[in-house]
Amino acid sequence: MNAFHQTRDNTDSLEQMLSMLLDGAVEVLDISPDLHDTAVRRYKEVGAWLAENGSPGWEIHSQGSFLLGTVVRPGTESGEYDIDLVCRLPLKQESTSKEGLKQRVGDQLVAYRGWKQRQGHTDGPDSLEARRRCWTLGYPGFHLDVLPAIPDEDHPPTGILLTDKNLHKWQHSNPLGYADWFRKRSEQSRALLEKLHANVAEVPEHHIRSTLQRLVQILKWHCMLFFAEDTDNRPPSILLTTLAGRAYRGEDDLFTAVRNVLAAMARLIENREGQWWVPNPAHEEENFTDKWNEYPERRRKFLSWFDEISTTMDGLSLMESKGLDVVYSRLVKSFEAGPMMRSYERYAAREKASTVQRMSPTGLLSATAVGPRRKPNTFYGQHPGPRG
Structure with a gap:
């Protein structure tokens, strides 16, 4: 009907x-259109910093509910929106450890936040925190969770491997492939x-x-x-x-x-x-x-x-x-x-x-x-x- x-x-x-x-x-x-667009601008700037200051080939893109368009404001009216990002480094699994990968991305995010503060920019992150699988950048109304990742060579072209300090093994994921599947389901x-x-x-x-x-x-x-x-x-x-x-x-x-x-x-x-x-x-x-x-x-x-x-x-x-x-x-x-x-x-x-x-x-x-x-x-x- x-x-x-x-x-x-x-x-x-x-x-x-x-x-x-x-x-x-x-x-x-x-998430409101204005806040959505603000979040996109922030993570694109973070991505540009990582691409320019990290090793060649670093990439950042959204994943999860923000990418799928299914964000729901958490809990209370004042609750922050949670926006997940992937920072993908072009490394082979045998060339890095989970701890080393996370630290490399974290070092660049620390440098990014410091640069924003030294430049007197008021649109930089209010906070930077290490969490179980990611680094979290805090902004008014939302926070960006940046997940360090490397390519999953067994599942090309969009498969990735993620870190998790509570788990011994690398975690498999494919957010871009999943988003493509979900988009096709929506288009029915x-x-x-x-x-x-x-x-x-x-x-x-x-x-x-x-x-x-x-x-x-x-x-x-x-x-x-x-x-x-x-x-x-x-x-x-x-x-x-x-x-x-x-x-x-x-x-x-x-x-x-x-x-x-x-x-x-x-x-x-x-x-x-x-x-x-x-x-x-x-x-x-x-x-x-x-x-x-x-x-x-x-x-x-x-x-x-x-x-x-x-x-x-x-x-x-x-x-x-x-x-x-x-x-x-x-x-x-x-x-x-x-x-x-x-x-x-x-x-x-x-x-x-x-x-x-x-x-x-x-x-x-x-x-x-x-x-x-x-x-x-x-x-x-x-x-x-x-x-x-």
């Missing part, structure tokens, strides 16, 4: 109402291709969100709230993203897509000779549920979350003719009240404006009331006003 198709009484269907409410709420949690939506074709000149492509990107953000948001007091057992975002991407079948209506994906997700978790397994589509040897085999409690917690969100969506699907206020009241029981309120207010204002526009000077509905009423194009991912 197309999200913009109207029912005969010229009101939104329940699925449309829920899609718009969920989309509007998760849009509030999305005909509506996305139409938006990109019509709007990319007016709105940058990375500010337009597909149905798949939005539904991943909804799953991540609900999961973050569910595990707010139990972050150690929270499923990794890459697991939710992979299951959603594999289950997605090109639906344009957001609520319908979420329900269909949830209905299919459990069947995509394999049991290979007693080992739970969800393979990385860009690196089949990597298992995104490997920790379940080591810590069975994590699988049980995942299933508890999965049952909770599935029950919530099934319950919402039964609220036909309940009205906006009742639907909203049910949504805020499972999702964060602030973003849902923003979306509710925008939706209610849209409905009021539409009704006013269809009234004649006599106060009666005009002839246009019998025609289709379209949802204004808000260009997925754009923010209508400042947060507060």
Whole structure:
């Protein structure tokens, strides 16, 4: 069902109402276009410094939710966005150690921060910290996690090896290959291709969100709230993203897509000779549920979350003719009240404006009331006003 198709009484269907409410709420949690562009400028400058001052061939690019367009603001309104970057050095595995690689990148980041401070630049990082797998540069509103990496010669051309001070072996990854897979899954939506074709000149492509990107953000948001007091057992975002991407079948209506994906997700978790397994589509040897085999409690917690969100969506699907206020009241029981309120207010204002526009000077509905009423194009991912 197309999200913009109207029912005969010229009101939104329940699925449309829920899609718009969920989309509007998760849009509030999305990184704003301005902050997105600021983060890109910062990491491009860091990348240019590393390329010019490190050895020849150093490269930096984004990875994870920032690259996929599925960023969700963490926890609270003041929470910082986490942006992952890869710093790839053209070294062979036998020519360096994990510790040596991390230190080489760290030394250059220390030098970069010092140079910014000596030049009196106010846009440099506020902090620089060594963490388990990366170096973290802190900025107002976000931080950049820079992961040192080298090429994975067994998985060319985009496979990489990452450091981890808590693990003996190099860690395999392929963020560019994964992003290419996720992009192709997103492009199953005909509506996305139409938006990109019509709007990319007016709105940058990375500010337009597909149905798949939005539904991943909804799953991540609900999961973050569910595990707010139990972050150690929270499923990794890459697991939710992979299951959603594999289950997605090109639906344009957001609520319908979420329900269909949830209905299919459990069947995509394999049991290979007693080992739970969800393979990385860009690196089949990597298992995104490997920790379940080591810590069975994590699988049980995942299933508890999965049952909770599935029950919530099934319950919402039964609220036909309940009205906006009742639907909203049910949504805020499972999702964060602030973003849902923003979306509710925008939706209610849209409905009021539409009704006013269809009234004649006599106060009666005009002839246009019998025609289709379209949802204004808000260009997925754009923010209508400042947060507060």
